[in-house]
Amino acid sequence: xxxxxxxxxxxxxxxxxxxxKARNCNATGSGSGHPEFQSAYPDQVLENVLENVLxxxxSKRDRNAASLxxxxxxxxxxxxxxxxxxxxxxxxxxxRVTARFARVRALHLxxxxxxxxxxxxxxxxGAHFNPWALAMAKAYPWLEKVHLKRMSVTDDDxxxxxxxxxxxxxxxxxxxxxxxxxxxxxxxxxxxQLKVLDLMESEVTDDDTDWISCFPEGESHLESLIxxxxxxxxxxxxxxxxxxxxxxxxxxxxxxxxxxEQLYHLMIRAPQLTHLGTGSFSPPEIAGQGDQEPDYVNAFxxxxxxxxxxxxxxxxxxxxxxxxxxxxxxxxxxxxxxxITAEQxxxxxxxxxxxxxxxxxxxxxxxxxxxxxATCKELRELRVFPVDAREDSDGPVSDVGLRxxxxxxxxxxxxxxFCQRMTNAAVIxxxxxxxxxxxxxxxxxxxxxxxxxxxxxxxxxxxxxxMNCKKLTRLAVSGLLTDKAFDYIGRHGKLLRTLSVAFAGDxxxxxxxxxxxxxxxxxxxxRDSPFGDAALCSGLHLYYNMRFLWMSSCSLTRHxxxxxxxxxxxxxxxxxxSSDEEMDDAVEILxxxxxxxxxxxxxxxxxxxL
Amino acid sequence: MQGTxxxxxxxxxxxxxxxxxxxxxxxxENEVESSPKTTGKRGFSETVDLKLNLQSKEAxxxxxxxxxxxxxxxxxxxxxxxxxxxxxxxxWPPVRSYRKNIMANQKNSSEECEKAAxxxxxxxxxxxxxxxxxxxxxSYQKLxxxxxxxxxxxxxxxxxxxxxxxxxxxxxxxxxxxxxxYVPTYEDKDGDWMLVGDVPWEMFVESxxxxxxxxxxxxxGLAPRAMxxxxxxx
Numbered sequence: 001x002x003x004x005x006x007x008x009x010x011x012x013x014x015x016x017x018x019x020x021k022a023r024n025c026n027a028t029g030s031g032s033g034h035p036e037f038q039s040a041y042p043d044q045v046l047e048n049v050l051e052n053v054l055x056x057x058x059s060k061r062d063r064n065a066a067s068l069x070x071x072x073x074x075x076x077x078x079x080x081x082x083x084x085x086x087x088x089x090x091x092x093x094x095x096r097v098t099a100r101f102a103r104v105r106a107l108h109l110x111x112x113x114x115x116x117x118x119x120x121x122x123x124x125x126g127a128h129f130n131p132w133a134l135a136m137a138k139a140y141p142w143l144e145k146v147h148l149k150r151m152s153v154t155d156d157d158x159x160x161x162x163x164x165x166x167x168x169x170x171x172x173x174x175x176x177x178x179x180x181x182x183x184x185x186x187x188x189x190x191x192x193q194l195k196v197l198d199l200m201e202s203e204v205t206d207d208d209t210d211w212i213s214c215f216p217e218g219e220s221h222l223e224s225l226i227x228x229x230x231x232x233x234x235x236x237x238x239x240x241x242x243x244x245x246x247x248x249x250x251x252x253x254x255x256x257x258x259x260x261e262q263l264y265h266l267m268i269r270a271p272q273l274t275h276l277g278t279g280s281f282s283p284p285e286i287a288g289q290g291d292q293e294p295d296y297v298n299a300f301x302x303x304x305x306x307x308x309x310x311x312x313x314x315x316x317x318x319x320x321x322x323x324x325x326x327x328x329x330x331x332x333x334x335x336x337x338x339x340i341t342a343e344q345x346x347x348x349x350x351x352x353x354x355x356x357x358x359x360x361x362x363x364x365x366x367x368x369x370x371x372x373x374a375t376c377k378e379l380r381e382l383r384v385f386p387v388d389a390r391e392d393s394d395g396p397v398s399d400v401g402l403r404x405x406x407x408x409x410x411x412x413x414x415x416x417x418f419c420q421r422m423t424n425a426a427v428i429x430x431x432x433x434x435x436x437x438x439x440x441x442x443x444x445x446x447x448x449x450x451x452x453x454x455x456x457x458x459x460x461x462x463x464x465x466x467m468n469c470k471k472l473t474r475l476a477v478s479g480l481l482t483d484k485a486f487d488y489i490g491r492h493g494k495l496l497r498t499l500s501v502a503f504a505g506d507x508x509x510x511x512x513x514x515x516x517x518x519x520x521x522x523x524x525x526x527r528d529s530p531f532g533d534a535a536l537c538s539g540l541h542l543y544y545n546m547r548f549l550w551m552s553s554c555s556l557t558r559h560x561x562x563x564x565x566x567x568x569x570x571x572x573x574x575x576x577x578s579s580d581e582e583m584d585d586a587v588e589i590l591x592x593x594x595x596x597x598x599x600x601x602x603x604x605x606x607x608x609x610l
Numbered sequence: 611m612q613g614t615x616x617x618x619x620x621x622x623x624x625x626x627x628x629x630x631x632x633x634x635x636x637x638x639e640n641e642v643e644s645s646p647k648t649t650g651k652r653g654f655s656e657t658v659d660l661k662l663n664l665q666s667k668e669a670x671x672x673x674x675x676x677x678x679x680x681x682x683x684x685x686x687x688x689x690x691x692x693x694x695x696x697x698x699x700x701x702w703p704p705v706r707s708y709r710k711n712i713m714a715n716q717k718n719s720s721e722e723c724e725k726a727a728x729x730x731x732x733x734x735x736x737x738x739x740x741x742x743x744x745x746x747x748x749s750y751q752k753l754x755x756x757x758x759x760x761x762x763x764x765x766x767x768x769x770x771x772x773x774x775x776x777x778x779x780x781x782x783x784x785x786x787x788x789x790x791x792y793v794p795t796y797e798d799k800d801g802d803w804m805l806v807g808d809v810p811w812e813m814f815v816e817s818x819x820x821x822x823x824x825x826x827x828x829x830x831g832l833a834p835r836a837m838x839x840x841x842x843x844x
Contacts, residue, residue, distance in 0.1 A: 118701030
């Protein structure tokens with residue numbers, strides 16, 4: 001089916017042309033077009049050419065651009081797009097999607113806004129996968145891959161995926177909920193072609209079902225099995241047998257119910273693993289009895305391809321030296337559940353010369369961060385989480401650690417840093433030492449906390465970040481901040497796409513600076529800041545270009561939001577109450593987003609759509 | 611103007627929790643309110659409403675000013691320099707509850723069973739080391755049984771009827787140490803090698819760093835200390 005075929009027929013008769021057209025239609029598999037009986041020969045050639053060319057176009061932005069060229073391009077692009085990324089499940093309906101795109105093999109869908117992770121939104125807000133599952137089943141029976149983030153997925157949805165999509169290969173659920181081990185059992189049993197089952201930070205109900213045993217017998221195609229978030233016991237013998245019959249398995253992340261001895265048995269069966277989540281990394285409760293303790297070092301020596309290590313859910317630090325053999329090859333290490341000290345970290349991190357991604361707890365203190373800075377020259381991403389996530393906890397890491405990282409890891413692109421004490425000077429230092437920063441998220445846990453040395457607000461530090469980090473697209477601010485900080489952001493944050501604000505700013509001007517100054521803003525999430533209706537109005541030019549705006553516990557009123565809703569028909573303006581109190585004019589939570597569909601029909605009682 | 615705003619900021623923005631909208635996203639607790647009300651929100655909005663009734667309805671700036679004056683009054687009751695342990699604000703710090711739960715669980719389990727007391731156990735002639743958690747046992751007898759099971763393929767000495775070295779009986783001790791049977795020894799916190807059984811069990815658990823099961827004849831070198839202890843008890 002190429003243009004060469006067309007050229008050989010010369011001159012084409014109408015009949016030939018029509019039959020070609022019909023052939024084209026059948027071949028593209030689209031049920032949506034009907035043959036045009038106008039002579040459109042040149043367009044047909046173009047479409048064939050485009051179809052072949054556009055198959056190579058994978059980036060979503062490129063495809064979006066291509067589809068805007070003309071109707072012809074729009075049509076062909078729609079026929080050839082195989083991977084759909086929908087950043088807000090309510091921005092577009094399943095019906096509209098299936099009407100436009102003919103041959104989708106992979107669907108990425110995101111639901112709830114990020115602040116829902118912190119319990120700021122009542123449960124059962126929405127983001128149900130069910131209508132999508134049903135629509136896909138009818139339109140894309142050849143769908144292979146589904147990747148969901150912050151969606152509500154039921155057991156029935158899982159069953160539907162397994163039963164209605166015969167070639168289904170990959171399921172990835174990140175921060176999802178609504179399903180349990182019962183649904184998983186049926187899913188894994190019926191999905192005979194399953195290659196990837198990734199459950200990450202999702203809430204999985206314990207239905208007391210042994211889902212691991214439900215994988216079908218015989219050789220499995222599994223390449224990735226990630227279930228570290230599943231908080232239930234698993235049948236280890238069944239898991240061992242599954243791993244033994246999965247020769248393609250590269251990624252395995254176990255939950256905390258797998259002991260280190262069990263880990264050993266799995267590792268010796270799967271030395272080809274590239275990604276390993278170690279489970280508890282401690283012995284089972286009955287220690288010191290039974291068979292001899294295995295040589296854990298040998299297990300790690302055998303896994304020569306290991307590049308990504310995580311887990312350590314209930315670590316006994318005595319066992320840490322077992323991982324020495326793989327440190328030199330590691331590009332990613334996640335210690336963010338391992339409460340270890342600097343002394344315990346040092347012998348490990350000093351071997352991790354290739355490390356690019358490092359997640360860790362603040363238990364390692366500034367000293368531990370200094371050790372990281374000394375060795376990990378290739379570090380691209382650092383996340384430091386708090387052991388004790390309370391406002392007034394002790395802060396073992398501070399500006400000292402941040403500065404050390406900035407001085408040692410100049411290639412840093414992404415940082416998430418929880419602390420209690422910070423200085424402008426350290427943040428400024430990082431802005432200068434790490435020019436490649438794309439993501440800068442600093443969380444000073446005590447609200448409104450100033451620079452602990454100078455007593456000044458943290459305006460200048462964040463100002464330096466937006467000024468000096470020219471590639472910055474994501475920013476999260478904290479500490480004591482005046483409107484000045486937002487002035488800086490509006491002036492210099494020209495590439496900013498995501499901004500998170502909490503307990504910051506003095507007045508409406510703060511928000512105005514941002515809305516007027518940041519043209520590329522996509523996602524804006526604000527809580528507990530004194531921004532009101534006037535500020536909201538200054539963003540009208542931006543809202544259709546944004547994915548969403550979240551504002552909770554600010555100074556918004558209902559009639560202010562109503563004004564916005566009235567003026568912008570393609571914006572869904574949701575006012576969310578967290579309790580059953582009577583509605584006054586004050587708006588507790590505003591969540592608004594562009595949508596082609598208008599108000600959603602599945603909104604719960606506590607949501608009012610203006 | 612900016613200076614005074616900044617001074618007020620600390621108090622003002624803290625009290626912004628009580629703004630229409632509630633304390634930290636609804637349902638959260640406002641640390642300023644010491645009243646028994648479940649949320650500070652209601653009380654605060656009452657104050658705000660009062661102010662609004664006295665003035666003409668103007669949006670924006672007036673509202674902020676009202677809140678400033680309100681907050682100044684209530685802020686005086688609180689010492690801004692070192693606030694007491696605060697009631698936690700909802701959803702802050704922004705750590706996913708998934709992660710918070712895991713850290714809480716870890717803390718609980720480590721508090722419950724205290725830190726385990728893992729010590730290495732080596733046996734002369736055996737090809738591998740073992741590890742035992744001394745906290746799993748509450749007596750020398752239990753430990754000795756466990757060790758016997760662990761190294762059962764090797765001959766273990768007879769420790770006497772109680773399963774431990776009888777320091778009371780000088781001759782029994784000398785017999786044991788002269789034989790080719792195995793005796794358990796341990797390295798204590800000071801780095802000294804001692805025969806197992808010479809101190810009360812709890813003290814042993816606290817001070818034992820590691821265990822070594824060696825031939826009685828090799829343990830002779832430790833005998834002087836053991837003999838001293840025997841003598842001192844006699």
